Amino acid sequence: MITRISRDWATPLTVGSFLLLTVTGVLMFFHLDTGLNKLAHEWLSWVLVAAVGLHLASNWPAFRRHVKQRRGRLLIGAGALVLALSFVPASLVGLGSSEPPFVAPARVLAQVPMPVLVQVAQSQGIPESQLRARLTEAGLPSDGDDSIAARVGSDARRQIQVLASVLATPPAGRS
Structure with missing residues (x-):
């Protein structure tokens, strides 16, 4: 049942929502977003969160194997470190104000x-x-x-x- 969820829903949903967020994110990065791009990026990211959760649940044994390997721990740890650093105010590292430009x-x-x-x-x-x-x-x-x-x-x-x-x-x- 869990494997079936992965094949039928979690993987395609993860890929589709990742594609949406990638395209809208790149458009926003280069200030080329129009219409509902930003709204879709912000709100449909919840679809990616749910899809990744399903994917993770249906592939739990494989995930556990990755965590047991050094490379898996390093990559997950690097992601966690980047996340933690993203909360440091930009002004503390000499990048100007951490307030939005407006x-x-x-x-x-x-x-x-x-x-x-x-x-x-x-x-x-x-x-x-x-x-x-x-x-x-x-x-x-x-x-x-x-x-x-x-x-x-x-x-x-x-x-x-x-x-x-x-x-x-x-x-x-x-x-």
Whole structure:
């Protein structure tokens, strides 16, 4: 039964999902992804996780043989080491900030005084009254000239959420 699962489901599912993740991953690496590539890569990776789990379960004796051999232990250990190192902040090893690249400009925008944010909003077709109404809806006082950062604090995630909600423009054809 377990061997049948491997032949009928686990191996083809592993290969198919690996192919999908490889192609979408390469496209994302070279910034050539379009449409639903990123979404498919992120969510369908769970299919690969399940497929590998099935494949591993149905090939357990062979896996155990690999773990008993020096080469198998070294390769699995190398993978585990690379995984562990991937959690080290990039800034600790001199590779710059570990924040995504969009965070720095968002932080700057969150620090501008309200009159400047009004100008940015107006350049997107959002009048000042609507911007201030959106701030109130976001639970922030709409009076005064304080920046978004002064209103929500230094939490970049919260700053970005507020900026996204107050500067969102309706899709084309809708108002």
